[in-house]
Amino acid sequence: SAGPDSAADPDEIAAALLEGVRAYGLALLPWSDTAQALRTRAAYAGLDALSDTALIADLDDWLPPLLAGKRRLDAVSGEGLTQALQNRIGWDGQKTLDRLAPARLETPAGSSHAIDYAAEGGPTVEVRVQALFGLASHPMLGDGTPLVLSLTSPAGRPIQTTRDLPGFWKGSWADVAKEMRGRYPRHPWPDDPAAASATLRTKNADARRRGSG
Incomplete structure (x- = not known):
């Protein structure tokens, strides 16, 4: 039954x-x-x-x-x-x-990255450092809290975590760029990233785009 x-x-x-x-x-x-x-x-x-x-x-x-x-x-x-x-x-x-509390960070390079509000150090976003070239101010949340930027190399390896992007550009960037030029020579590593164009492509790919544009 x-x-x-x-x-x-x-x-x-x-x-x-x-x-x-x-x-x-x-x-x-x-x-x-x-x-x-x-x-x-x-x-x-x-x-x-x-x-x-x-x-x-x-x-x-x-x-x-x-x-x-x-x-x-x-x-x-x-x-x-x-x-x-x-x-x-x-x-x-x-x-x-x-x-x-926006869901994502939109970068100058046009990429979009999820913000992790459960992260230990506060709202955090993992992003390739080159996507932020051209950014002279630190990304903030609506309540004035600086986003924690977990910056990575083109291969996605951690470079630095910062709540002060302009300070990073002016400070330890010179050393980071030097190391990155040796490790990823095909990618652009400008001396003044705040004034450079954001890009997730290699130098050659960028040049080809400009040539065809």
């Missing part, structure tokens, strides 16, 4: 799943990296709507639609969870979030 749960009412199952989350916490849900990153940014920006306390308090508002027809919590859609978070902060909240 069929087991008892084969006849269980879908609404009863959904209600039981909801109570499970209420009792044992949000960690039971299959949060995607995107959703986790959104929550970390919101915490940094001081948007309380995505905190554990607020989400648990309003559980009945946002979770039931995601549980409809599901028999297990790990069947809940990760995209649905992300959407539910975005709906909670709304258009204005999203604008505030993008201002105070």
Whole structure:
């Protein structure tokens, strides 16, 4: 004969799943990296709507639609969870979030890099140093906090971590550039990076682009 749960009412199952989350916490849900990153940014920006306390308090508002027809919590859609978070902060909240805690750093070279708000030393971005040529001021978050720049070589190896890019350009850059010229001779290593053009290409590739332009 069929087991008892084969006849269980879908609404009863959904209600039981909801109570499970209420009792044992949000960690039971299959949060995607995107959703986790959104929550970390919101915490940094001081948007309380995505905190554990607020989400648990309003559980009945946002979770039931995601549980409809599901028999297990790990069947809940990760995209649905992300959407539910975005709906909670709304258009204005999203604008505030993008201002105070942007998701990515856009570089003068046109590359885009995710900002890690969970990093130990504060919001950190890993970026190739050449993508920042031409930048004379340090990238800041909307609240005036300097981004921690984890600068790497063309091969992605760590060079230096800095909260003061102009200071780095004027200071230890000369030594770094000297070493880099020896190690990556095909790439440009200008004496005055703040006034140079950002590029992720080799010198030859840049010259070819200029020639064809």
